[in-house]
Amino acid sequence: MGQAESVPAAAEGAAAAPQPGEGRPAPSALVIVGPSGVGKGTLINRLMESDPRFGFSCSHTTRPPREGEVNGVHYHFTTHEAFESGIQAGKFLEYAHVHKNIYGTSVQAVQDVADSGRCCVLDIDVQGARQVRKSGLKAVFVFIAPPSLEELEHRLRGRATDSEEQITTRLRNAQEELESVKEAGLYDYVVVNGELDEAYRQLSAIAQRALAGEVGGPESSGAGAAAAAAATAAAAAVPLGGAGSAGPSSPTPTTGGSAALNSAATFKTWLPGTQQPGSPPAEQQQLPAGAAAAAAASYGLERHRGRVALVTGAGSGVGWELATTLALAGLRVVAVSRRKAQLERLQQAVLDAGVPPAEFLPVVCDLAKEAEVAALPRIVQKRWPGSGIDLVVNSAAVSLTDVSLMSGNTESWVETVSTNVLGTAMVTREAVQDMEQRQQWGHIVNIACAEEGSGMHAATKQAVCAMAQELRLEARARGVPLRVSTITPTALNSYFFRTRAAGNKTPAALSTAAAGAGSPTAHAAGDAGAAAADDGAGEHQQQPLPGAGVALLHAADVVQAVIFCLSAPDHVDVSSITVRATHSSA
Ligand SMILES: Nc1ncnc2c1ncn2[C@@H]1O[C@H](COP(=O)(O)OP(=O)(O)OP(=O)(O)O)[C@@H](O)[C@H]1O
Numbered sequence: 001m002g003q004a005e006s007v008p009a010a011a012e013g014a015a016a017a018p019q020p021g022e023g024r025p026a027p028s029a030l031v032i033v034g035p036s037g038v039g040k041g042t043l044i045n046r047l048m049e050s051d052p053r054f055g056f057s058c059s060h061t062t063r064p065p066r067e068g069e070v071n072g073v074h075y076h077f078t079t080h081e082a083f084e085s086g087i088q089a090g091k092f093l094e095y096a097h098v099h100k101n102i103y104g105t106s107v108q109a110v111q112d113v114a115d116s117g118r119c120c121v122l123d124i125d126v127q128g129a130r131q132v133r134k135s136g137l138k139a140v141f142v143f144i145a146p147p148s149l150e151e152l153e154h155r156l157r158g159r160a161t162d163s164e165e166q167i168t169t170r171l172r173n174a175q176e177e178l179e180s181v182k183e184a185g186l187y188d189y190v191v192v193n194g195e196l197d198e199a200y201r202q203l204s205a206i207a208q209r210a211l212a213g214e215v216g217g218p219e220s221s222g223a224g225a226a227a228a229a230a231a232t233a234a235a236a237a238v239p240l241g242g243a244g245s246a247g248p249s250s251p252t253p254t255t256g257g258s259a260a261l262n263s264a265a266t267f268k269t270w271l272p273g274t275q276q277p278g279s280p281p282a283e284q285q286q287l288p289a290g291a292a293a294a295a296a297a298s299y300g301l302e303r304h305r306g307r308v309a310l311v312t313g314a315g316s317g318v319g320w321e322l323a324t325t326l327a328l329a330g331l332r333v334v335a336v337s338r339r340k341a342q343l344e345r346l347q348q349a350v351l352d353a354g355v356p357p358a359e360f361l362p363v364v365c366d367l368a369k370e371a372e373v374a375a376l377p378r379i380v381q382k383r384w385p386g387s388g389i390d391l392v393v394n395s396a397a398v399s400l401t402d403v404s405l406m407s408g409n410t411e412s413w414v415e416t417v418s419t420n421v422l423g424t425a426m427v428t429r430e431a432v433q434d435m436e437q438r439q440q441w442g443h444i445v446n447i448a449c450a451e452e453g454s455g456m457h458a459a460t461k462q463a464v465c466a467m468a469q470e471l472r473l474e475a476r477a478r479g480v481p482l483r484v485s486t487i488t489p490t491a492l493n494s495y496f497f498r499t500r501a502a503g504n505k506t507p508a509a510l511s512t513a514a515a516g517a518g519s520p521t522a523h524a525a526g527d528a529g530a531a532a533a534d535d536g537a538g539e540h541q542q543q544p545l546p547g548a549g550v551a552l553l554h555a556a557d558v559v560q561a562v563i564f565c566l567s568a569p570d571h572v573d574v575s576s577i578t579v580r581a582t583h584s585s586a
């Protein structure tokens with residue numbers, strides 16, 4: 001396990017560890033796999049130092065000890081002959097030739113930890129992992145991936161424990177080991193060890209599942225929703241040990257945020273593959289292994305994985321794309337829309353893309369109704385106890401007909417202001433208060449389409465921009481690190497703009513609308529983030545655009561800007577971004 005600073009022996013801390021027979025399910029083993037130098041030992045050491053309920057399985061190896069390594073603690077150092085006779089005697093649960101030496105886990109090593117009531121942690125190579133899978137040992141398998149091969153080399157050299165020849169061998173073997181994440185049913189999770197604290201946070205969450213005796217899939221502790229319950233029931237049916245279990249059928253991402261996912265080129269070549277914390281067993285999901293981690297890594301959203309992002313206007317357009325993309329990147333997403341049918345479609349699309357049911361929470365909510373908005377934090381806490389709203393993307397807005405400032409009717413103005421301005425303000429206030437209670441300051445992103453000529457609608461968008469600025473000032477005045485961003489897209493190729501361009505026709509009418517009908521500034525129904533009407537397929541489906549030649553953006557263009565804001569380091573507040581189209585790409 002690399003250069004371990006201090007690996008507690010299995011017996012240490014035994015007093016604090018749960019003993020067998022206390023009514024708890026026996027812990028599963030935790031099998032940690034990954035290329036040499038990726039940081040397995042570092043992560044395992046941290047886990048063991050912080051929690052005595054874990055015990056390390058001390059392997060046998062023919063490799064000579066490194067400086068500081070202690071026989072019986074870091075490894076049982078042994079000779080080739082002794083190792084071979086141990087193999088003949090059936091002493092090993094698994095063994096493998098790794099980097100020109102033999103390494104193996106003895107049955108006794110695992111038994112010793114199990115007997116002490118601890119969760120046994122194995123640090124083994126890929127070949128060993130395959131054997132343990134086959135052995136039927138009740139275990140959770142985690143692959144630790146490096147952020148890049150360059151970084152892996154950097155770590156191996158920085159560790160300064162191996163000869164040049166060994167480093168070359170280990171790096172060459174790493175390529176093959178990384179390929180193993182594609183193997184169906186081998187790993188339950190992939191953790192990218194980029195930033196150590198974040199990787200540890202993820203591993204620690206997974207480790208808790210092993211401690212609780214779970215195997216393979218994590219859904220068995222999922223709270224709340226029927227979808228999660230269904231996943232739980234199915235998870236219980238997974239054969240212990242997972243041997244032979246069917247994995248993802250397709251190695252490539254499919255829908256929704258997949259356009260952005262596919263741009264995760266660095267990772268996609270060798271990291272297509274496993275589940276993330278909170279996802280169902282491999283049999284139930286199609287998200288390629290590591291895809292969420294890869295997406296998060298490529299977007300720079302790793303530190304947000306597992307956090308709760310609330311997206312309004314999720315029924316279509318930018319909100320739909322964002323909800324999908326963030327969910328695929330491993331965030332817990334609360335998708336808010338007043339359109340139940342659209343939310344159901346979104347949920348289906350997101351689950352079809354492989355997002356674990358327990359990580360996605362659709363909420364039907366009319367932002368113009370204070371009671372419904374006020375309930376959002378409670379709904380989130382109920383679904384994910386101990387959590388709260390960390391990130392908000394205010395993407396919802398309505399745009400009604402008859403909101404001209406010269407001739408519009410008051411009722412339409414009120415509805416527009418209620419949803420676009422007061423709704424955004426109320427969602428923001430509830431989220432910020434939730435953050436304050438937890439002392440976990442997050443990020444508010446407002447999407448403010450600034451197209452001119454839409455009367456009260458355009459005015460409300462100006463108000464949304466102004467609110468963001470005021471919120472930022474209030475936060476600074478109170479000395480809290482809340483981040484606030486405003487994205488201002490120009491005309492979007494959305495339901496809203498298509499209806500505007502077509503002179504306020506319905507989508508059905510739009511499919512036959514002649515090119516060039518109307519202009520993007522014509523008065524219409526719909527909105528940039530969520531169409532006002534419950535319009536069936538939704539604007540995420542690209543339709544022919546009436547109004548050829550008009551420079552329009554796609555929802556994904558806005559999503560990129562949001563990701564840019566969210567991925568900025570904590571000390572950076574991207575206050576506003578204007579996104580314009582250079583030419584018509586519809
Ligand atoms: N997230 C990280 N960022 C930067 N450096 C790291 C990170 N994680 C681990 N390291 C460093 O990388 C080096 C290799 O880590 P470690 O020895 O834990 O790897 P390992 O996977 O256990 O290797 P092996 O399989 O050879 O035992 C160490 O010097 C460690 O301090």
Ligand SMILES: Nc1nc2c(ncn2[C@@H]2O[C@H](COP(=O)(O)O)[C@@H](O)[C@H]2O)c(=O)[nH]1
Pocket residue numbers: 001002033034035036040059060063094095096098099103104105123124125126127128129
């Ligand atoms: N199959 C097994 N692989 C093991 C075991 N113990 C360690 N390892 C793996 O070997 C490499 C190199 O380790 P190092 O200590 O020489 O750097 C590393 O990837 C370990 O995971 C084992 O018992 N079985």
